[in-house]
Amino acid sequence: MKRQVVSWLVLLIISLVTVTGCTDSIDINDLALVMAIGVDTKGTSHQVEVTAQIARPADAVGQTGAPTGGTGEPTWTAKAQGRSLFEAMRNLMRYASRRIYFAHNKVIVFSEAYARQGLADAIDFFSRNHELRMRTWVAITPKKASDLVATKTGMQVIPADSIEKMFRYSGFAAKAPRINLMQLEADLLSPTSDPVLPKVDLLQNGLAMSSTDKKKSETQVELAGAGIFERDRFRGWLTNRETQGLLWFISPPHSRVYVFGCPTSDQKVSVEIKKYHFTLMPKWLKNRLSYDVSLDDDAQLVEVGCRYSLFDPGNKKAVEQQVNQRMETEIRQVWRRMQKEKLDFLRLGDHLKAMYPWRTESHRDDFDQLLPSIQLTLHIHTQLRSAALLQQPMTPGNP
Amino acid sequence: MDTLTAMRYQTAISSVLAYNVFLIKEILVDNSDLIERPFTVTLDHELDGVIFYIDGLSNNQLISQALLDPLIHKSLEQELLGGSRQQSIGTIEKILVTNPEVKIVKTVGEAIDNLLTGESIVVVEGLSKAFTMGTKGWEARMPSEPATELVVRGPRDSFTENMRTNTSLLRRRIKDPMLRLKTQKIGTRTKTAVTIAYLEDVANQRIVMDVQERLQSIKIDAVLESGYLEEMITDARHSPFVTMKTTERPDAAAAAILEGRVVIISDNTPFSLIVPSYFWDGFMASDDYYASYFLGTFSRIIRLIALVISLTLPSLYVLLVSFHQEMIPTQLALSMAAGRESVPFPVLVEVLLMEIAFELMREAGLRMPRPVGQAVSIVGSLIIGQAAVQAGLVSPIMVIIIAVTGIASFAIPSYATSFTIRFLRFPLLLASGMLGLLGFTAVLYVLTVHALSLQSFGEPYVAPIIPFRPSEQKDSLLRVPWWKMNTRPTFAKEKTRQPDPLDEQRKGQKSG
Incomplete structure (x- = not known):
C-alpha cells in the first residue's frame, strides 16, 4: 500500500518535470x-x-562578449x-x-x-x-x-x-x-x-x-x-503658432522661449518662461458659456543683445508686455481655429464636465456646435523676475 | 552483548579479588588499552588490590599521584596496630575515599561503564565494592577560533569536543547560581553525555521539560554529533527548514541561555543546539550585538536582502526572460536578448547548468585540502565565468545572476539556513521555468505556508514577524541599543532583563 503511494508520487513528480511543455514559454x-x-x-x-x-x-547592444550579428x-x-x-x-x-x-x-x-x-x-x-x-x-x-x-x-x-x-x-x-x-x-x-x-x-x-x-x-x-x-x-x-497655443491647454511645455527685437536697436532679446500657472475655468453666465483662461508666468532674460538693464522699470515693463502679447496671440489663434473647425481638441468639454457635471449632459451630443459661441476671457500676467547671472548687459570695452 | 557477558555484567562485585578481576578482564577481553595494575598495601596485613584504567583516557600521572602515592605512603607510615584484617580493609577504604572524585559502585557493569568513560577502578581483596576514581584525562583540542562563525569583533574562543570544557566556557560567562547544567547519557553504545543548559528562573519550565522529555525518549545506539539529536527531537521532521540553531560560539550559547532558551551540548562535538529558535535567528550574527547598533541593524537588513536574492534571483531572471519579457526595461531586454543570441539552451537549462556548476565548485572547494581548494576556486571562477560566456554556452548576464546569488547565499551567517535557502531555490527555479510568474508564486506560497505551519518547541517558527510580537521587534530586524534591549523573548519565564533606565528616571521625576 505504502509502496504504491510512493511510486505514484514519484511518477507524478517525474511527469511534472517531463510532460508539461513549459506552457507559453518563449525565450527573449x-x-x-x-x-x-x-x-x-x-x-x-x-x-x-x-x-x-x-x-x-x-548589434543594438555594444560589447556583449557574444558573437555579434555582423551587419x-x-x-x-x-x-x-x-x-x-x-x-x-x-x-x-x-x-x-x-x-x-x-x-x-x-x-x-x-x-x-x-x-x-x-x-x-x-x-x-x-x-x-x-x-x-x-x-x-x-x-x-x-x-x-x-x-x-x-x-x-x-x-x-x-x-x-x-x-x-x-x-x-x-x-x-x-x-x-x-x-x-x-x-x-x-x-x-x-x-x-x-x-x-x-x-x-x-x-x-x-x-x-x-x-x-x-x-x-x-x-x-x-x-x-x-x-x-x-x-x-x-x-x-495646425500651424506652428496654433500648436504653441494648443500646448498650454493639453500638453504643458517645460519652458517656452520668446524672441523680440530691441526697442532701440536691431538686436534681439530672448526670454524664457520656466515657471507658470495655467488655469482654465468654464463659466455659465446667463446660459452663455465662457471660459476664463489665466496664465501667470515668471520670465527670465536669457539672451540680451541690446543695451538695457533690468534696473530700468520701463524696460522691464516693455518686455513683460511683449510676452503677454505673444501669449495672447498664440492662445487666441488656436481658439479661433477651434471655433472655425468646430472641433473640441482643446478638451474644453472635459473641463466643463469636471466643473458642471450635470449641465454638460444636455450638450454632450452638440457640444461641437456650441464651440463658436463660447467666449474666451484671457488674463495673462507675466513677471520678469530675473536676468539670470548678468544684471547688466555685456557692453564691449566697458567693464 | 551475548547472554554470558550480560550475566557477568550484572554480577555484583564480590569480596574475592581474583573473581572480580576475572570478570572485568573477561568482559573487556582482547583490549590492548586496558591496563591492569596490581598493588599490595602492607598494613597489619598484606592486602592485594588491582587498579584498572584505560590507557589514553586516564591521566597516568594523576593515578600515581592521587591513588598509589597515598596508599603506599600510608602503608609506610602506618604503625603496626595489631588490628584485625577487617580493620586494615577499613583503613584502605578510608584512604581511598579521601580522593576528591570517588564513587562507590556495586556491580561489575557499573564499574566497567565508569572505566570506559576514563575513570580508574580500584578493587581490593575483601571488599565487595569497587571504587571509581576521577582520573579522566585525555588529549583534547584547546578552544580555538570558531571555524564556521567568524566575527570581526567578539570573543575568539569556541566550543571543543570536550563537553566539560564547553560547560566551563558557559560557566565562565554566566556566574549565576541559577544556571543549570543537567547531564544525561544518550546512545546505548556510545553513552554520549548530553547536557542541557538553562537558567532556572529565566527559561520557561514548559520548554525545559519538553527538551528533557524529547531527549529521554530518544532510542538510538549511537550519538556521534549533535546532528543526531537535532534530527531525533526536531519538530519539523520532513522539512528543509532547521528549527534549531546550531552554534560553536560559547558567547552565542550564553546569550541564548540569557534570553531564556535552552542550550543542548553534546559530548564529542563543538556544535551545540539552541532551542527554541526562530527562522530569523539564522540571519543574526554575534557581531550584531557587539558592534554599534546602527551597524547591527544595517547588517541585518543586508542579510534580509541576501535572503531574497539568494532565494529568488535566478527564478526571477528565468520567468522574466522566458515569460514576461514586457516587464523588462527595453534597454535591458535588448542586452539580455543580445547576450542570449548565441546560447543554444532554453533559459531554464542555462540556469540549471550554471547553478549545478556553481554547487559543484562550492562542494569541491569545501572538502579539498586547503592548498588544492584555492586552485579549485580560481579555476572554477575563471572557467565558469569568462570561458563559458566566450564559448557561447551561457549569457554574460547569467554569470552575474549566478555570482550574485552565490555571494548572497554566503552572506547568510548560519550555514544551515543558508543551505535551506539554497536548496529551496531549485523548486522555485523549476516552477518559474515551467509556469512563469504563476509557478513562482505558487511555490513561494506553498513554502510560506509550510514555514508558517512549523514550530520550534512550541514556538511559532516565523515569529516574531508572524505572529507579530511587538516586544520582540527590539531584536529581530532591528537591533536596538543595549539600554533599550530590556526584555526577553515572550516565551521566557522572566521577561524583563533589567528595568528601562529612562522609565526609572521618569518614575523618579513623578514621585519627586
Missing part, C-alpha cells in the same frame, strides 16, 4: 522586439501596410500588407525569423492618408492587443509612415528610441503635443473631445553623420506641429 532571444510601427494605406484599395522597426539585439545595423525594418491591421502584422511573420513582439514598442506613426480613413479600427486593435502598452507614443505624418519608421535618426542606437526620447523631452522644444495611446483613446471615447496628434516630419537638412561625407545630408525625424481629428478622422494640420 526568440522574440522580434518591435520598436516602432508605421501604418500606411496601400494603393487605393483599403489595404493596410504596416512597417515595423525591429531591434537586432546583437552593424541595430535595427531591421520589415513591411507587410493586409486587409486589416492584424492581418498585415501577421504577414510580417513571413519575413521575420522570430515571433513579432509588441510589448516594447515605443512609437506608432500613422500616415495622413491612413488617418483620413479613420483611426478607430487601429486604436481598437492597439488597445485590444495585450502586448501593446498604453503609454506608447502616437504620431501622425504627412509623409509615408514607412519612410519615417525606416529612417535612422537621433543619437540613440535604435531610431525608435530616439523618437521616444524626442517625445519625452519635447516639453523643452514646445513644438508638438505629447500624446500616448491612452490619451488618444480617452479623447476618442470622450463624448465631447476630439483627438489631436503630434505631427512628425522628415527633416532633410540634418547634418551628415560622418565628417568625410559632408555634402550628403542625413534625413532626421522632427516634431513639427499637430494634426486635428474629427472623431477618428483626420481633418487638418
Whole structure:
C-alpha cells in the first residue's frame, strides 16, 4: 500500500518535470522586439501596410562578449500588407525569423492618408492587443509612415528610441503635443473631445553623420506641429503658432522661449518662461458659456543683445508686455481655429464636465456646435523676475 | 552483548579479588588499552588490590599521584596496630575515599561503564565494592577560533569536543547560581553525555521539560554529533527548514541561555543546539550585538536582502526572460536578448547548468585540502565565468545572476539556513521555468505556508514577524541599543532583563 503511494508520487513528480511543455514559454532571444510601427494605406484599395522597426539585439547592444550579428545595423525594418491591421502584422511573420513582439514598442506613426480613413479600427486593435502598452507614443505624418519608421535618426542606437526620447523631452522644444495611446483613446471615447496628434516630419537638412561625407545630408525625424481629428478622422494640420497655443491647454511645455527685437536697436532679446500657472475655468453666465483662461508666468532674460538693464522699470515693463502679447496671440489663434473647425481638441468639454457635471449632459451630443459661441476671457500676467547671472548687459570695452 | 557477558555484567562485585578481576578482564577481553595494575598495601596485613584504567583516557600521572602515592605512603607510615584484617580493609577504604572524585559502585557493569568513560577502578581483596576514581584525562583540542562563525569583533574562543570544557566556557560567562547544567547519557553504545543548559528562573519550565522529555525518549545506539539529536527531537521532521540553531560560539550559547532558551551540548562535538529558535535567528550574527547598533541593524537588513536574492534571483531572471519579457526595461531586454543570441539552451537549462556548476565548485572547494581548494576556486571562477560566456554556452548576464546569488547565499551567517535557502531555490527555479510568474508564486506560497505551519518547541517558527510580537521587534530586524534591549523573548519565564533606565528616571521625576 505504502509502496504504491510512493511510486505514484514519484511518477507524478517525474511527469511534472517531463510532460508539461513549459506552457507559453518563449525565450527573449526568440522574440522580434518591435520598436516602432508605421501604418500606411496601400494603393487605393483599403489595404493596410504596416512597417515595423525591429531591434537586432546583437548589434543594438555594444560589447556583449557574444558573437555579434555582423551587419552593424541595430535595427531591421520589415513591411507587410493586409486587409486589416492584424492581418498585415501577421504577414510580417513571413519575413521575420522570430515571433513579432509588441510589448516594447515605443512609437506608432500613422500616415495622413491612413488617418483620413479613420483611426478607430487601429486604436481598437492597439488597445485590444495585450502586448501593446498604453503609454506608447502616437504620431501622425504627412509623409509615408514607412519612410519615417525606416529612417535612422537621433543619437540613440535604435531610431525608435530616439523618437521616444524626442517625445519625452519635447516639453523643452514646445513644438508638438505629447500624446500616448491612452490619451488618444480617452479623447476618442470622450463624448465631447476630439483627438489631436503630434505631427512628425522628415527633416532633410540634418547634418551628415560622418565628417568625410559632408555634402550628403542625413534625413532626421522632427516634431513639427499637430494634426486635428474629427472623431477618428483626420481633418487638418495646425500651424506652428496654433500648436504653441494648443500646448498650454493639453500638453504643458517645460519652458517656452520668446524672441523680440530691441526697442532701440536691431538686436534681439530672448526670454524664457520656466515657471507658470495655467488655469482654465468654464463659466455659465446667463446660459452663455465662457471660459476664463489665466496664465501667470515668471520670465527670465536669457539672451540680451541690446543695451538695457533690468534696473530700468520701463524696460522691464516693455518686455513683460511683449510676452503677454505673444501669449495672447498664440492662445487666441488656436481658439479661433477651434471655433472655425468646430472641433473640441482643446478638451474644453472635459473641463466643463469636471466643473458642471450635470449641465454638460444636455450638450454632450452638440457640444461641437456650441464651440463658436463660447467666449474666451484671457488674463495673462507675466513677471520678469530675473536676468539670470548678468544684471547688466555685456557692453564691449566697458567693464 | 551475548547472554554470558550480560550475566557477568550484572554480577555484583564480590569480596574475592581474583573473581572480580576475572570478570572485568573477561568482559573487556582482547583490549590492548586496558591496563591492569596490581598493588599490595602492607598494613597489619598484606592486602592485594588491582587498579584498572584505560590507557589514553586516564591521566597516568594523576593515578600515581592521587591513588598509589597515598596508599603506599600510608602503608609506610602506618604503625603496626595489631588490628584485625577487617580493620586494615577499613583503613584502605578510608584512604581511598579521601580522593576528591570517588564513587562507590556495586556491580561489575557499573564499574566497567565508569572505566570506559576514563575513570580508574580500584578493587581490593575483601571488599565487595569497587571504587571509581576521577582520573579522566585525555588529549583534547584547546578552544580555538570558531571555524564556521567568524566575527570581526567578539570573543575568539569556541566550543571543543570536550563537553566539560564547553560547560566551563558557559560557566565562565554566566556566574549565576541559577544556571543549570543537567547531564544525561544518550546512545546505548556510545553513552554520549548530553547536557542541557538553562537558567532556572529565566527559561520557561514548559520548554525545559519538553527538551528533557524529547531527549529521554530518544532510542538510538549511537550519538556521534549533535546532528543526531537535532534530527531525533526536531519538530519539523520532513522539512528543509532547521528549527534549531546550531552554534560553536560559547558567547552565542550564553546569550541564548540569557534570553531564556535552552542550550543542548553534546559530548564529542563543538556544535551545540539552541532551542527554541526562530527562522530569523539564522540571519543574526554575534557581531550584531557587539558592534554599534546602527551597524547591527544595517547588517541585518543586508542579510534580509541576501535572503531574497539568494532565494529568488535566478527564478526571477528565468520567468522574466522566458515569460514576461514586457516587464523588462527595453534597454535591458535588448542586452539580455543580445547576450542570449548565441546560447543554444532554453533559459531554464542555462540556469540549471550554471547553478549545478556553481554547487559543484562550492562542494569541491569545501572538502579539498586547503592548498588544492584555492586552485579549485580560481579555476572554477575563471572557467565558469569568462570561458563559458566566450564559448557561447551561457549569457554574460547569467554569470552575474549566478555570482550574485552565490555571494548572497554566503552572506547568510548560519550555514544551515543558508543551505535551506539554497536548496529551496531549485523548486522555485523549476516552477518559474515551467509556469512563469504563476509557478513562482505558487511555490513561494506553498513554502510560506509550510514555514508558517512549523514550530520550534512550541514556538511559532516565523515569529516574531508572524505572529507579530511587538516586544520582540527590539531584536529581530532591528537591533536596538543595549539600554533599550530590556526584555526577553515572550516565551521566557522572566521577561524583563533589567528595568528601562529612562522609565526609572521618569518614575523618579513623578514621585519627586
